[in-house]
Amino acid sequence: MLTQKLKHSLHTRGIAGTARSAWCNVLDVIGWYLDASFDRRYNVDTSGKVSLSDHKIESPNIQDATWYEPVPTLCFKQIMRQLQINHEDYVFIDYGSGKGRALLFSPQNTHLPKYSGLNSLRNLMKWLFEI
Numbered sequence: 001m002l003t004q005k006l007k008h009s010l011h012t013r014g015i016a017g018t019a020r021s022a023w024c025n026v027l028d029v030i031g032w033y034l035d036a037s038f039d040r041r042y043n044v045d046t047s048g049k050v051s052l053s054d055h056k057i058e059s060p061n062i063q064d065a066t067w068y069e070p071v072p073t074l075c076f077k078q079i080m081r082q083l084q085i086n087h088e089d090y091v092f093i094d095y096g097s098g099k100g101r102a103l104l105f106s107p108q109n110t111h112l113p114k115y116s117g118l119n120s121l122r123n124l125m126k127w128l129f130e131i
Helices: 002-042 073-082 101-109 122-130
Strands: 091-095 114-118
Touching: 002 073, 002 101, 073 101, 091 101
Parallel strands: 091 114
Antiparallel strands: none
């Protein structure tokens, strides 16, 4: 089966495209591991994709949505580090905060004094309301 996938990838993507795809898959696995370690470290559940079809969402934009997926921790760190701002002067608002990973991550990895999350799927963030 793996040989068939490799042959198909080489045929459709070529050698460079197959190598790039393989590298992206390796990076995905590393990212999943790091994200799961974040959850283990803080004893939370922010990882994984959640299908939005399993939830009742009353919004005209639902037709454009497919799933919830948290921000990768490395990506979030990089974005926050690259901002050329004094974090103390701002409020971090996470629109579509899902399970709240960015909200948990903000106070530990930035100097944002205030942060808030907005999400239409309250049950994804139920653990937040239990704290």
